[in-house]
Amino acid sequence: YQHEMGLVDVVLDRHLPPAGPGKKKPARQVLEIGCGPGLRLAVLRQMHGKYEPEGLDYDPAMLALARRRVRGVPLHEGDMRTFSLETRYDAILCLFGVIGYLKNLADLTTALRNMREHLVPKGVFLLEPWLSPDAVINGYLHADSACRNGLEVTRMTYTRVVGNKSRIDVHYLIGDKSGICHVDECREMTLFTDEEYRTGLRDAGFGDVVLDAYGPQGRGLYPAQV
Ligand SMILES: C[S@@+](CC[C@H](N)C(=O)[O-])C[C@H]1O[C@@H](n2cnc3c(N)ncnc32)[C@H](O)[C@@H]1O
Known part of the structure; x- marks a missing residue:
């Protein structure tokens, strides 16, 4: 997880103003969608005050595990398609193919639009795709x-x-x-296709986003910004 979140940190540095503890460089407010038991939140929290992470998951059992792992980190129960929080985030992360839990393109677009609406202006959304139909191996x-x-x-x-x-x-x-x-x-x-991810991102208001070949799990990463 350290290695994966190191990559996420590098990508966020590319898109966002410098961050860190202190008045001049406020910490980045980051929401992880489908945070599960909070393994990635724990790594973000260790990054020397650079991030103020929060997590969202629709499974209360997962949130209970996360609560034990990352005490003090705000955790929200909600579905990525419909959650509604007051905070606007510098970055929203949807990693590890969690997006593949959505059933169809309509749900994908709804979720992407909802996540975009929770970003500050110039905020960044990092989407790590699930396997594509070309990459999956039957059996x-x-x-x-x-x-x-x-x-x-x-x-x-x-x-x-x-x-x-x-x-x-x-x-x-x-x-x-x-x-x-x-x-x-x-x-x-x-198994959404690249075209479906790009259509969803475009229809959600992110413009044309191209897959970066280098991503946490070898499936690439869509870095979207508003
Ligand atoms: C494979 S787990 C990954 C958990 C965590 N990101 C990790 O790598 O340890 C997928 C997580 O996404 C959550 N999830 C799936 N669909 C979701 C949705 N529509 N809204 C919110 N969370 C969802 C599940 O409850 C589960 O905790």
Whole structure:
């Protein structure tokens, strides 16, 4: 996450006035959409007073985890299509393909417009796309594992392509000294095309935004500014 947010920091520096603690260089107010358990918020908060991060997610269970991780960081429960906050942000981040949770182009445009309306003039919106139909691999299998404080977790994912959706079966084996349990879920994410992202961004009022090839997860990044 440090590496990813380092890249985000570099991109924001390119588009926004210098920031930092102190009167002359106020901290940047940043909202992360789909913040989940707050891993990226934690990194932003560590950047020496340069950012005042806030998070938004529609899942209260995720927000409860984030609340434990980043005490004092404002967290909002809401859907990216409909949330309404009073603050206008210097930057809004929609990273890690969270945008792929939206079902269709109409929802995509609605969400992008709503996020744009929460930016200050010249504010920046960074959109990291989910996989495109060209990049997704039907039948892709992946496994990884992590271990901390006596807890071992192995996650295996299997991706199927159905129309313009990726259906990802995710299975977790979670073990500690009391035994092993198995949890699984299926995530369905939309494989928007580059043209759809650009149309959505244009219709939301961001103008013509071109995908930067270099992005946090290797899928590029749309840097949009109002
Ligand atoms: C794959 S998780 C990523 C979480 C976090 N960004 C991370 O990398 O750890 C996707 C997150 O987006 C949230 N989410 C999905 N659709 C959303 C929506 N329409 N509005 C707000 N949050 C949403 C989910 O609740 C979930 O926490």
